[in-house]
Amino acid sequence: MNRFLGHVTNRIDAKGRVSVPAHFRSIIQAAGHTELYALRSLHLPALDAGGPELLTRFDNHLDGQDLFAENADDMSFYLHADGGFLKLDGDGRITVTDFMREHTGISSDVTFAGANTHFQMWHPDRFEAHRAKVRQRLAEKRRQENLTAGKS
Amino acid sequence: MNRFLGHVTNRIDAKGRVSVPAHFRSIIQAAGHTELYALRSLHLPALDAGGPELLTRFDNHLDGQDLFAENADDMSFYLHADGGFLKLDGDGRITVTDFMREHTGISSDVTFAGANTHFQMWHPDRFEAHRAKVRQRLAEKRRQENLTAGKS
DNA sequence: TTGACGCCCATAGTGCCCCATGATATCGAT
DNA sequence: ATCGATATCATGGGGCACTATGGGCGTCAA
Numbered sequence: 186m187n188r189f190l191g192h193v194t195n196r197i198d199a200k201g202r203v204s205v206p207a208h209f210r211s212i213i214q215a216a217g218h219t220e221l222y223a224l225r226s227l228h229l230p231a232l233d234a235g236g237p238e239l240l241t242r243f244d245n246h247l248d249g250q251d252l253f254a255e256n257a258d259d260m261s262f263y264l265h266a267d268g269g270f271l272k273l274d275g276d277g278r279i280t281v282t283d284f285m286r287e288h289t290g291i292s293s294d295v296t297f298a299g300a301n302t303h304f305q306m307w308h309p310d311r312f313e314a315h316r317a318k319v320r321q322r323l324a325e326k327r328r329q330e331n332l333t334a335g336k337s
Numbered sequence: 338m339n340r341f342l343g344h345v346t347n348r349i350d351a352k353g354r355v356s357v358p359a360h361f362r363s364i365i366q367a368a369g370h371t372e373l374y375a376l377r378s379l380h381l382p383a384l385d386a387g388g389p390e391l392l393t394r395f396d397n398h399l400d401g402q403d404l405f406a407e408n409a410d411d412m413s414f415y416l417h418a419d420g421g422f423l424k425l426d427g428d429g430r431i432t433v434t435d436f437m438r439e440h441t442g443i444s445s446d447v448t449f450a451g452a453n454t455h456f457q458m459w460h461p462d463r464f465e466a467h468r469a470k471v472r473q474r475l476a477e478k479r480r481q482e483n484l485t486a487g488k489s
Numbered sequence: 490t491t492g493a494c495g496c497c498c499a500t501a502g503t504g505c506c507c508c509a510t511g512a513t514a515t516c517g518a519t
Numbered sequence: 520a521t522c523g524a525t526a527t528c529a530t531g532g533g534g535c536a537c538t539a540t541g542g543g544c545g546t547c548a549a
Contacts, residue, residue: 191420198541204538275495275497278540301417319414320419
């Protein structure tokens with residue numbers, strides 16, 4: 186299955202490296218890529234990561250939006266100047282840079298969370314907190330209006 | 338019969354594996370799949386599971402929405418980070434991960450319960466409790482309907 | 490030199506494939 | 520209907536392969 190799904194947390198070793206989950210790696214490679222890109226998530230203390238197509242997808246989103254010029258400039262800067270490139274070593278690990286730690290608070294462990302077309306990297310605690318909040322919001326929303334999918 | 342019906346409880350072996358009921362398996366395999374998609378239910382201490390098309394069905398709901406809206410973000414996060422694929426081994430078993438135990442309280446046995454288009458996985462005790470509660474609610478509801486209809 | 494970073498190997502733990510066993514259900518012949 | 524042969528299924532265990540993780544060295548630049 187070529188989708189980023191589920192979540193795993195791996196430890197950062199003494200050299201600041203962390204293994205990208207093998208399942209996620211295989212998806213990237215199956216798409217014919219050997220490079221990994223990471224961007225700061227817009228609303229969340231997390232990183233959006235994935236293959237090169239991640240950049241183009243965000244670019245397209247920029248094009249389609251009629252934002253104020255300044256805002257679009259900010260976005261462009263955000264994407265291209267504030268984004269990063271992650272090198273996979275021979276064992277499928279990346280080194281956690283300050284760029285990543287700043288925005289996410291990541292210190293000793295990283296939670297990799299699937300997001301269908303890409304994945305995210307979180308501090309485990311913040312991930313858990315966010316997960317709980319999302320569940321609560323969705324449950325609240327469903328209590329008001331009935332969800333459409335065929336659940337009981 | 339291509340519907341998930343009835344309920345069975347199977348034991349988890351020493352290696353943390355449990356057999357998916359053959360009847361459920363045959364439905365999945367008839368659709369040409371060897372994997373299960375499982376999602377932590379919002380309101381119940383159970384897992385909603387089914388073939389990969391279960392996820393596809395959910396995804397289709399997201400397609401219509403603005404990908405950057407908060408609600409769509411929440412849904413995507415819930416579907417993809419809070420769910421995962423379960424691989425069936427050659428004997429039709431899945432390995433019970435911590436991901437599943439946390440949410441359901443499952444420890445040594447699993448109750449598989451059909452839900453028409455998909456099925457659920459429960460801790461046997463909690464399933465029984467939930468079943469009793471549902472029966473009671475239905476009976477209560479019917480009693481009220483009978484009262485309003487002027488019957489005894 | 491010192492430290493950051495690349496590449497390589499070692500190892501423990503886990504996932505997954507394959508086969509064995511016993512219980513239960515199905516079916517056929519008498 | 521009884522009994523035995525056969526198929527199906529849940530369960531158990533052996534063992535290989537892969538993954539995460541740790542550590543050893545070189546290289547290159549400050």
